[in-house]
Amino acid sequence: MTVAKVWKLLRQPVGRPTPENFICVEEQLPPCDDGDVITEAEYLSVDPYMRYKIRQIPLNSTMVGSQVARVTESKNPQWPVGSLMVHYQGWRTHTHLSSKFLQTKDNNVSPLPDMGNLPKSLGIGVIGMPGITAYFGFLEICQPKAGETVLVNGAAGAVGSIVVQIAKMKGCKVIAFAGSDEKVAWVKELGADYAFNYKTTNIGEALSQAAPENINCYFDNVGGQFSAEVLPHLADLCRVSVCGAISTYNDDSKDIGAVSLTSPFSEATLIWKQLRVEGFLCYRWNDRWTEGLKQLQHWVLEGKIKYKETVFHGFDKMPSAFIGLFDGENIGKAVVKL
Numbered sequence: 001m002t003v004a005k006v007w008k009l010l011r012q013p014v015g016r017p018t019p020e021n022f023i024c025v026e027e028q029l030p031p032c033d034d035g036d037v038i039t040e041a042e043y044l045s046v047d048p049y050m051r052y053k054i055r056q057i058p059l060n061s062t063m064v065g066s067q068v069a070r071v072t073e074s075k076n077p078q079w080p081v082g083s084l085m086v087h088y089q090g091w092r093t094h095t096h097l098s099s100k101f102l103q104t105k106d107n108n109v110s111p112l113p114d115m116g117n118l119p120k121s122l123g124i125g126v127i128g129m130p131g132i133t134a135y136f137g138f139l140e141i142c143q144p145k146a147g148e149t150v151l152v153n154g155a156a157g158a159v160g161s162i163v164v165q166i167a168k169m170k171g172c173k174v175i176a177f178a179g180s181d182e183k184v185a186w187v188k189e190l191g192a193d194y195a196f197n198y199k200t201t202n203i204g205e206a207l208s209q210a211a212p213e214n215i216n217c218y219f220d221n222v223g224g225q226f227s228a229e230v231l232p233h234l235a236d237l238c239r240v241s242v243c244g245a246i247s248t249y250n251d252d253s254k255d256i257g258a259v260s261l262t263s264p265f266s267e268a269t270l271i272w273k274q275l276r277v278e279g280f281l282c283y284r285w286n287d288r289w290t291e292g293l294k295q296l297q298h299w300v301l302e303g304k305i306k307y308k309e310t311v312f313h314g315f316d317k318m319p320s321a322f323i324g325l326f327d328g329e330n331i332g333k334a335v336v337k338l
């Protein structure tokens with residue numbers, strides 16, 4: 001009998017989440033019947049979107065999330081013992097995946113791409129969902145052209161750091177913002193032409209200096225006040241890819257249903273600058289997921305995309321790793337290693 005440790009949502013956070021919002025319990029898994037498998041997590045992901053999701057799930061639900069997991073018991077020839085997968089069964093050490101579930105379309109279970117000598121954790125990082133978000137969210141929505149000026153915030157994070165590098169590969173001038181001097185130094189190493197610490201810099205003044213020609217593509221991970229300050233610096237016909245709005249995720253004062261966000265994009269600015277502002281979810285490109293992963297892996301192997309990970313050790317670190325996202329504790333992708 002396998003016993004899983006599982007993190008559940010105990011109380012709804014108000015504002016920034018705290019460790020008291022979560023509780024770790026033990027669950028006995030059902031036995032492995034024909035077609036079933038049992039997996040053990042190797043790396044678990046913590047992501048900003050989880051702050052939205054916990055507004056939508058009932059108390060005592062398992063916290064949502066993805067993981068790189070290894071099959072430890074199997075009565076399913078498609079998933080032999082030892083095979084590796086990425087699944088979205090949440091914050092849990094062990095998982096029972098039934099034959100019925102494994103046959104369901106859109107079950108979000110996929111084999112981990114062959115990583116060769118690369119760390120398996122990249123399957124929830126640069127060669128996983130955050131990589132796909134950067135790749136399609138930037139290239140498809142911003143449609144960058146060589147010589148254009150691209151602005152990226154959250155630029156030392158999982159998604160932002162990849163956007164910086166793809167924008168450079170496309171021949172763009174890149175202006176990046178991140179939340180510490182160490183992060184700014186890394187983003188410059190990645191090729192950003194200008195990088196600023198938004199906590200110690202006047203955003204408007206920095207943009208006047210770095211982009212007197214104004215910005216053609218804005219990849220926004222932060223939203224809120226940051227975007228309000230960016231708005232006057234956007235060029236006519238700028239393409240804005242609204243990837244995330246992490247600066248607003250803990251703001252419970254402006255809840256609209258499950259989503260808390262006040263848009264800084266006024267209609268007058270949209271009209272007069274003829275902006276194209278488009279939000280997206282990475283799953284829009286589900287049918288091109290494999291293509292994206294292959295390209296990202298190729299770039300990593302060629303050294304054209306560099307990555308960092310902030311690895312938290314131990315399943316007990318799940319809440320603190322998650323909460324740390326809102327304090328900028330991570331550089332690159334935040335993962336928890338079991």
Ligand SMILES: NC(=O)c1ccc[n+]([C@@H]2O[C@H](COP(=O)([O-])OP(=O)(O)OC[C@H]3O[C@@H](n4cnc5c(N)ncnc54)[C@H](OP(=O)(O)O)[C@@H]3O)[C@@H](O)[C@H]2O)c1
Nearest residue numbers: 048133157158159178179221244245246247280281282328
């Ligand atoms: N649309 C999609 O399908 C999709 C998919 C994945 C991610 N996203 C979004 O993309 C964004 C980045 O996600 P990620 O996974 O790459 O996370 P991440 O950037 O690796 O981690 C979050 C980072 O956000 C920054 N941050 C936290 N609070 C902030 C605030 N109040 N103002 C400004 N920056 C703040 C921190 O960096 P600093 O030290 O720089 O502040 C922190 O390290 C998030 O908004 C996320 O929701 C969207």
